[in-house]
Amino acid sequence: MGDNGERRRAALVIEDAPDICLLVCDTLRQAGFESTGAGTGARGLELAKRLSPDLVTLDLTLPDIDGIEVCRQLRAISNAYVIVLSARDEETDRLIGLEVGADDYMVKPFSPRELRARVGAMFRRPRLEDPGAEPHAASVMRVGGLRVDTESREVVLDGSAVGLTRTEFDLLVALMSSPHRVWERDTLARRVQHTDWPGDDHVIDVHVANLRHKLGDTGRRSRWVTTVRGVGYRFGGTGSGSGAG
Structure with a gap:
């Protein structure tokens, strides 16, 4: 609990290297989190169920379960932010990590200061489910067959x-x-408090592609999210087909 009696955010660090696990836990404690470490994927998943963390950092190379599979299983049980911290810096690993539900990807060796800054950016904007957040005057948005409740964070299509x-x-x-x-893309990244670091346009592209897939936006004509070539994205289907992203 914090000094004012409120629950501190919880962080789960899934990392098999003890020195790195300690470094990440200490870094997140300095950022105000209650941090818990797990040395295996199985232990991490067990703690995720028990602790309901707000943030998970995840190594991809674990001794028992591949980190990609851990991330996939995490997404079935947790709505936590997930940051991959991995020595695997191939673009394929980055894309797969984001596609299975990670929110960000940092390559080892990483800067603890940058990790704190990225985490801070994620949590800077109050969310409607957070205690003390201002209620939204119109918490339900409807367009066609799509219904989005920003208070309960539920989407029905x-x-x-x-x-x-x-x-x-x-x-x-x-x-x-x-x-x-x-x-x-960079404006959209800042709006969702993902990251302000240069070079992350492709990260937004992957998240948008995942979103479109889940909304059934497949093929050249989009029903919900349209790519505006050379610029970014807008809500709404394509007219004559401005391209799929």
Whole structure:
């Protein structure tokens, strides 16, 4: 608990190297988190169920379960932010990590200061489910068969629930909030409090692609999210087909 009696955010560090696990735990404690370490994927998943963490950092190379599979299973039980911290710096590993639900990807060796800054950016904007957050005057947005409740963070499409990660949900809400606006990638990244670091445009592209897939936006004509070539994205289907992203 914090000094004012409020619950401190919880962080789970899934990392098999003891020195790195200690470094990440200490870094996150300095950022105000109650940090717990886990040396295996199985232990991490067990603690995730028990602790309901707000943030998970995840190594991809674990002694028992591959980190990609751990991330996939985490997404089935947790809505926590997930940051991959891995020595695997191939683009394929980055893309797979994001596709299975990670919110960010940092390559080892990493700067603890940068880790704190990225985590701070994620949590800077109060969320509607957070205690003390201001209620939204119109918490339900509806367009066609799509219903988004920003208070309960539920998405229903044509009568069926759609499971989104935190970042995917925030992207959808941002796009729906200004349906005629064309969002540049870096502006969209800042809006959802993902990261301000240069070179992350492709990260937003992956999150948008995941969002579109879950909303059934497949093929050249989009029903919900349109790519505006050379600029970014806007909410709404394509007219004559401005391209799929």
